[in-house]
Amino acid sequence: MKNGFTKDFLWGGAIAANQSEGAYLEDGKGLGICDILEVGKKRLLEVDMNLKDNCYYPSHEAIDFYHQYPNDIKLFKEMGLKSFRTSINWARIFPNGDEATPNEEGLRFYDKLFNELKEAGIEPIVTISHYETPLYLVKRYGGWDNRKLIDFFLKYCEVIFKRYQHQVKYWMSFNEINNVVKIPWLAAAIDVSEDEKPAQRMYQAAHNMFVAHALATKKLKEINSESQMGVMLSLSGIYPDTCHPKDVFGSFEFRRKSLFFGDVMIRGEYPSYSKRMFEELGIDIKMKADDLDIISSYTSDYLAFSYYLTTVYSHTETMKTGTGGPVGKTNPHLATSEWGWQIDPLGLRYVCNELYDRYQIPLMIAENGLGGRDYVNKTGEINDLDRIDYLRSHLLAINEALNDGCEILAYTWWGIIDIVSAGTGEMEKRYGLIYVDKNNTGKGTLKRIPKESFYYYQAVIQSGGQSLMESKDIY
Ligand code: BG6
Secondary structure, eight states: OOOOOOTTOEEEEEOOHHHHOOOTTGGGOOOBTTTTOOSSTTTTTOOOOSOOTTOOOGGGTTTOHHHHHHHHHHHHHHHTOSEEEEEOOHHHHSSSSOOSSOOHHHHHHHHHHHHHHHHTTOEEEEEEESSOOBHHHHHHHOSTTSTHHHHHHHHHHHHHHHHTTTTOOEEEEETTGGGGGTSHHHHHSOOOTTOSOHHHHHHHHHHHHHHHHHHHHHHHHHHOTTOEEEEEEEOOEEEESSSOHHHHHHHHHHHHHHHHHHIIIIIOSOOTHHHHHHHHHTOOOOOOTTHHHHHHHSOOSEEEEEOOOEEEEOTTSOOEEETTEEEOBOOTTSEEOTTSOEEOHHHHHHHHHHHHHHHOSOEEEEEOOOOBOOOOOTTSOOOOHHHHHHHHHHHHHHHHHHHHTOOEEEEEEETSBOOOOTTTOOSSSBOOSEEEOOOTTSOSOOOEEEOHHHHHHHHHHHTTTGGGGGOSOOO
């Protein structure tokens, strides 16, 4: 097989501030929307905006990346990473979100972080808001369905774009913006559990975020025309269950509900099918006169997406939605992870081609990974062979997509170091190639241990992908 990875391919790893940094009130930081989420299955379903005593909130310490980042970056360098995706925690820069001036101590933290990465030869890729709206904004103004958030967001963007313009080239606005209509608390800071018409609020929030993304892109280019702004979508794959036309068309329509977000933010206009979609949902989006012009003038430079799994759509069953993507019927041809996510490397090649055909802009695989339990053996090693297999097969699928002609800038393995799970708050749903000694109740030394997968990825990166070509069975 031909090695499709070029010399400048950004082999990388990814995390998010709220899942890793901890130090949740340190150096002036305010509370973010994830800081009130407890561990457990109901985490995303029941939102209690006030912190309670005697509850465990995983984000408060997380893996203490805030203090341990210099050592962690040393490990990333040793692994050979060329890029590292993380987010800026908005509430470190504007603790409430609506202040007149930013918090200098928060800004200083990211100065140090990005400098350390640059010195290690690692390109930072920065998410501006990875489920990280300041909680105060929600309490005072409501979430993203209030247009006022556009101005607060733009002010935050202006500050960070100016401050980090020489360190950061690749930006993306909102993590998995299509999750606004699936997990609205995380993605749009709106709690719709009591709403009679949740879709109205969710699509209004999405519209406001489209305008915010476009205006942020405008600002970014004014500050540094070389910078790149990406849209970030959750795009795990979906197949029809049978050739029954209702399965085929149903899965197509279901997929389009996610692609809708790319259509607006890449093509620059509400797609024709959205008129009927809004009519059927009884939605009336409030817009200002120049909103559509703004959206069409400042579109995205690249498409970043997360891909974890594929699922199966059947017109007779309801789809469930989690952080990894929608989950429908079980596919009998695929293996399933401990958390019920079905592993499908060929699906990644399929999705890359689907997206590149549709948009013809560079792609970035901003999240891909396997969450599972790990065990430290008697000699202190972690032999995570399943993770190696997942990594290898997905990289091979990317190689095929590159050979198919897709333009792919980067691959950033999700949870390159063990972090808190977004969906459940567990530590024991581990993605890392680096182990962190901490459990679901918050106990542990926080010691870091490279897993076997660390050395595997290191060898792949060192060979520029060539070592993958020697593996025999692909999928
Ligand atoms: C993505 C999110 O949806 O899925 C991440 O962007 C998240 O923040 C990842 O961690 C995996 O989901 P989980 O629930 O296993 O952490």
